[in-house]
Amino acid sequence: MLKKLIGVGLVSTALVLSACGNEEVEPDKDVQTVSAEEATVEVIPAHKDLNQEPVPLEINREGSDVFVRMTSQITDIEIDKDNNYKAWTFNGEAPGPVVVVEEGDTIHFTLDNMDPSIPHSMDFHAVHAAPDKAFADVAPNEEGTFVYKASSPGVFMYHCGTDPVLSHIANGMHGVIIVTPQDGYPTDDEVDREFVIVQNEWYKYNDLNDMTNEEPSQVVFSAKALHEGQVNTNGTVGALIDEPLEAKVGEKIRFYINNVGPNEVSSFHVIGTVFDDVYIDGHPANHMEGMQTVGLPASGGAVVEFTVKEAGTYKFVTHQFNHVQKGAAGKLVVTE
Ligand SMILES: [Cu+2]
Numbered sequence: 600m601l602k603k604l605i606g607v608g609l610v611s612t613a614l615v616l617s618a619c620g621n622e623e624v625e626p627d628k629d630v631q632t633v634s635a636e637e638a639t640v641e642v643i644p645a646h647k648d649l650n651q652e653p654v655p656l657e658i659n660r661e662g663s664d665v666f667v668r669m670t671s672q673i674t675d676i677e678i679d680k681d682n683n684y685k686a687w688t689f690n691g692e693a694p695g696p697v698v699v700v701e702e703g704d705t706i707h708f709t710l711d712n713m714d715p716s717i718p719h720s721m722d723f724h725a726v727h728a729a730p731d732k733a734f735a736d737v738a739p740n741e742e743g744t745f746v747y748k749a750s751s752p753g754v755f756m757y758h759c760g761t762d763p764v765l766s767h768i769a770n771g772m773h774g775v776i777i778v779t780p781q782d783g784y785p786t787d788d789e790v791d792r793e794f795v796i797v798q799n800e801w802y803k804y805n806d807l808n809d810m811t812n813e814e815p816s817q818v819v820f821s822a823k824a825l826h827e828g829q830v831n832t833n834g835t836v837g838a839l840i841d842e843p844l845e846a847k848v849g850e851k852i853r854f855y856i857n858n859v860g861p862n863e864v865s866s867f868h869v870i871g872t873v874f875d876d877v878y879i880d881g882h883p884a885n886h887m888e889g890m891q892t893v894g895l896p897a898s899g900g901a902v903v904e905f906t907v908k909e910a911g912t913y914k915f916v917t918h919q920f921n922h923v924q925k926g927a928a929g930k931l932v933v934t935e
Contacts (some may be wrong), residue, residue: 640806645716646685649673653691654713658698668709671719671737671759672886676771677815678801679836679926680804685804686771687759688715689721693833694859695757695774696796697823697908700725702752702781707840709744712737719767722760724898725749725776752780753854754881754900765861769802769810771834773859775823775900780883786876791850795823798858798865798895798917798927815863818922820929822920825855839929841913846933851906854915855881860897866918868892869931871906878902892918907933 650673657668666704674691675683691697700706706726712719718736726733726747737743758764759772775797800815820839824831832838846852858865868891877893879885893901907913912930916923 607849637811639803643687643716643805646673646714648840649715650675650685651691651713656690656696656698663704664707665694665704666709667698667700669695669698669711669721671772672713676833677835678819678833684771684801686883687717687719687767689757689759689774692823693771693773694799694821694823695772696831697774697795697825698757698776699843700749700776701779701781701896702749704749704778705746706749707744707746708841709742710737711742712739715739718761719759719772720761721745723747723749723757723776724755725751725753725757725778728895729752730760736761736876748774749778752778752882754857754902756857756859756898756900758859758898763807764811765808766805768798768859768861770805770853773797773799773861774911775855775859777825777855777859777881777906782883783887784878784883784902786851786853789851790853790904792846793825793853793855794829794844795825795855796839796915796929797821797823797834797856798867800860801834810861815922815925818863818917818925818927822929836926843930843932846907846931848907848910848933848935850862850933851875851904852931853902853904855900855902856893857900858895858897863919863921863922864895864897865895865899865927866892867901867903867915868918869894869903871911871913872905874903874905875901876904878882883898890899907931909933910935 606668656914659666678684686693699831728747738848759767803809819834821834822830874890877887
């Protein structure tokens, strides 16, 4: 079905062969389903015909104990128009669904690994825990439960931590966990609307050489629904251009942002405004004012707040404009 397995280090040769009409690399439907630009690595046999339906996040609270259940699964994700990636995901979304807990909560986390062939795991940046135990691999078709405390407030990345981590993150296993501060943010009362925005990159399908040594094929923003009825997208080029966020003139907007990478930094900027209040990594003590652009290292997060004073379309970008060319832009449409 797919082209033969091509070893790492032969990527550019493979593309040349493809252009020369080598019979083994004839384009077919499956190639379209797994390419970032062009697939150079064969789909894992057990994943070949697998496209597991997204599963809703389960989160239930009993006092300060929060029970979170997520899946690791193989799901086709549209990363660009007519370009589907056979992603390794949490719950069938890439980035995965946003998880919200409160500072001081104890998280009882269960990972249901629905992948029939590869172990997966969960590394929550929000917790203090021995990673060899708390972020341990869960075998294919098994479940694992882990308990830890969320004692630091912030906007944290989560990701699969199974070796090689780069493959697991770049194939789609990333997302955001927000730990809301016990005493809130000093500007809570001023905020009218809030959204979660995530930046991530895509590379050639499951190609560790490309992920390690090359530039991303796509750099994208997604919105993850924080409140009922909000826009919820995957990391798809144009997702937040085609389906913009919405606000009203005079409102103070809060974005919870995170750059899940895996490799690039983000220079987050909203065109036509200045961030009045910024909390680096989402910690209330890291309060800064009057920022034009917020730097997000790979895995870094922030809360950024700004007031939209005129009706219009406000684009948000990473100010590394080569990445805007690759998709990293979204729109906030502000009306009277
Ligand atoms: Cu994984």
